[in-house]
Amino acid sequence: GAGVSQSPRYKVAKRGQDVALRCDPISGHVSLFWYQQALGQGPEFLTYFQNEAQLDKSGLPSDRFFAERPEGSVSTLKIQRTQQEDSAVYLCASSLAGQAYYEQYFGPGTRLTVT
Amino acid sequence: GNSVTQMEGPVTLSEEAFLTINCTYTATGYPSLFWYVQYPGEGLQLLLKATKADDKGSNKGFEATYRKETTSFHLEKGSVQVSDSAVYFCAPSYGGSQGNLIFGKGTKLSVKP
Numbered sequence: 001g002a003g004v005s006q007s008p009r010y011k012v013a014k015r016g017q018d019v020a021l022r023c024d025p026i027s028g029h030v031s032l033f034w035y036q037q038a039l040g041q042g043p044e045f046l047t048y049f050q051n052e053a054q055l056d057k058s059g060l061p062s063d064r065f066f067a068e069r070p071e072g073s074v075s076t077l078k079i080q081r082t083q084q085e086d087s088a089v090y091l092c093a094s095s096l097a098g099q100a101y102y103e104q105y106f107g108p109g110t111r112l113t114v115t
Numbered sequence: 116g117n118s119v120t121q122m123e124g125p126v127t128l129s130e131e132a133f134l135t136i137n138c139t140y141t142a143t144g145y146p147s148l149f150w151y152v153q154y155p156g157e158g159l160q161l162l163l164k165a166t167k168a169d170d171k172g173s174n175k176g177f178e179a180t181y182r183k184e185t186t187s188f189h190l191e192k193g194s195v196q197v198s199d200s201a202v203y204f205c206a207p208s209y210g211g212s213q214g215n216l217i218f219g220k221g222t223k224l225s226v227k228p
Binding site for chain 1: 121146147149151157158159160161164166204206208209210214215216217218219220221
């Protein structure tokens with residue numbers, strides 16, 4: 001079946017622009033995670049949804065970052081007034097449920113470059 | 116907070132050499148433990164996992180054992196191949212009901228023929 005898909009794959013934004021990154025999880029997966037991966041580093045947790053409820057947003061680096069999953073399926077990560085430090089790969093992952101032992105399936109990521 | 120420490124790379128080995136990549140995690144609670152791999156040009160994918168003490172995860176010739184007493188989950192392979200060249204990430208999940216992964220910095224492995 002289809003895996004996790006993300007769009008766009010690459011995004012170049014001028015500093016100060018707003019961007020929206022989309023994630024289509026695996027059908028039927030209850031849990032959805034967003035991670036940020038800086039160059040040469042491991043991914044860092046941003047936020048977590050269980051169905052449409054955002055249960056944890058403790059990893060969002062500033063109030064310029066906003067995520068939603070209104071119908072419990074597709075999710076969008078929005079970054080307002082982008083800054084150069086926002087340049088990274090943004091990864092989306094989904095899993096059957098939120099318990100720690102469930103495997104997370106990752107999308108290919110969106111590489112954001114802020115100029 | 117919870118964290119994971121992973122052997123720094125890069126690691127360069129000859130084909131058929133033995134591989135160990137060390138990983139230790141914070142001993143808070145009882146995490147599930149994962150190794151994820153990122154092949155060149157591809158997305159992150161699960162390599163293996165273990166969810167309780169003394170469990171051994173294995174896949175594609177790789178193994179790792181959940182050692183609660185040493186809070187470790189070292190990755191091993193007896194004979195690496197060129198196709199194993201990738202970045203490897205150790206990632207505990209402390210869960211509760213959420214299960215977000217905490218990734219190490221990654222270890223880049225290059226295997227030469």
